[in-house]
Amino acid sequence: MSRQYFGTDGIRGTVGKSPITPDFMLRLGHAVGQVLRRGNPHPTVLIGKDTRISGYMLESSLEAGFASAGVDVLLSGPLPTPGVAYLTRALRLDLGVVISASHNAFGDNGVKFFSAQGEKLPDAWEADVEAALALAPQWVDSATLGKARRLTDAGGRYIEFCKSTVPHNLTLRGMKLVVDAAHGAAYQVAPKIFHELGAAVVSIGVQPDGLNINQGVGATEPAALVQAVLEHGADYGIALDGDADRLQMVDARGRIYNGDELLYVMAADRLAKGETVPGVVGTLMTNLAVEQALQRLRIPLVRAKVGDRYVLEELAARGWQLGGEGSGHLLALDRHTTGDGIVSALQIMQAIRRNGRDLAALLEGVTLFPQTMINVRLREGGDWTGNARLDDAKRCVTRDLGDAGRILIRASGTEPVLRVMVESRDADLGRRCAEQLAAAAMA
DSSP states (O other), X not given: OOOSSOBTTBEEEETXXXXXXXXXXXXXXXXXXXXXXXXXSSOEXXXXXXXXXXXXXXXXXXXXXXXXXXXXXXXXXXXXXXXXXXXXXXXXXXXXXXXXXXXXXXXXXXXXXXXXXSSBOOHHHHHHHHHHHTSOOOOOOGGGOOOEEEOTTHHHHHHHHHHHTSOTTOOOTTOEEEEEOTXXXXXXXXXXXXXXXXXXXXXXXXXXXXXXXXXXXXXXXXXXXXXXHHHHTOSEEEEEOTTSOBEEEEETTOOEEOHHHHHHHHHHHHHHTTOOOOOEEEETTSOHHHHHHHHHTTOOEEEEOSSHHHHHHHHHHHXXXXXXOTTSBEEETTTOSSOXXXXXXXXXXXXXXXXXXXXXXXXXXXOOOOEEEEEEEOOTTOOGGGOHHHHHHHHHHHHXXXXXXXXXXXXXXXXXEEEEEEEESSHHHHHHHHHHHHHHHHO
């Protein structure tokens, strides 16, 4: 489907430039409202947001657009993306709306949607919205206009949901945790969740000013978390991103654990509890060391395209529960319908407590392979898929790496660049192989 506005995760861009403008957001709210009213004459939606200064403007515009189409609106204020998904389902609403640009800087923003079941919506729904955007507005009369009100207990409801995803006997008493909310949507709820489970919590990234979201903190910049863990003598650090659907963790020694490693811990812990783990979904970038470690547990790994949307689609198609990306997007579909950084962190803490072993011990024998990435600029009109020299180089590199490495070559979806990645247990070998492939690609 050719889409004008929707990307792989909603609509996103630079604030003040189309489509992230107040006039477009009013039109978008109206168009979405028209689509919703085809199945319900008076639907209700929930709008949540992160802490960007532009959220106020976009929230007001969307609210007006929905009201003009006869849709009632609940406003949660700052709330993690997965919190909006949960409340949409729990309150039996027709749609969840999130105003966020996730891990991007404050100058960007966007909108994404969740179905009544708290799931991401299909391409066909997005096509219907884009078709409605092309039509003239159909303003409802005054008696049919939508109403708006604040959902004052949204944060408390979500806190209780997160705690419900682990056993009631799980306690974090005796542990000190640093929780980094990236000055984002979880700045109020995340520290409370771990505190209420018994941990002594040190909070960082919890002073949003509208401009500092993800700035020097959070899952995309974990150095601040490492420093705080070491300074406070904490057992672990938990870093979320701006909308709290990503997770990175740090142990007492300052070692960072990415999404690939945490996904392995989740799968191995379930298997150790006697649960069935038919398979795990990663992406094209999932580290080979994790794939091989899962194979030793007789858990197959299937690779989807990069992006949590594609991981989710693959999980749904196979009826599996666990998936994720190295960036920290982790999915446990028997706990939540979407990726949730806090819920994922609780799954890891549960594994640590249940096994009586720290993260390093739980990952014993799983050492990530170094990855070398080289971007090769493509000549205009060039067809890299027909490059015979590159094909020859791939065969040679594959032979040299054996089962101790792999290659991935893919075209960028946003610029005329070929991304050449080599992953190898031997970092020097991986670098040489990547350079060999890049040279062949430029020929």
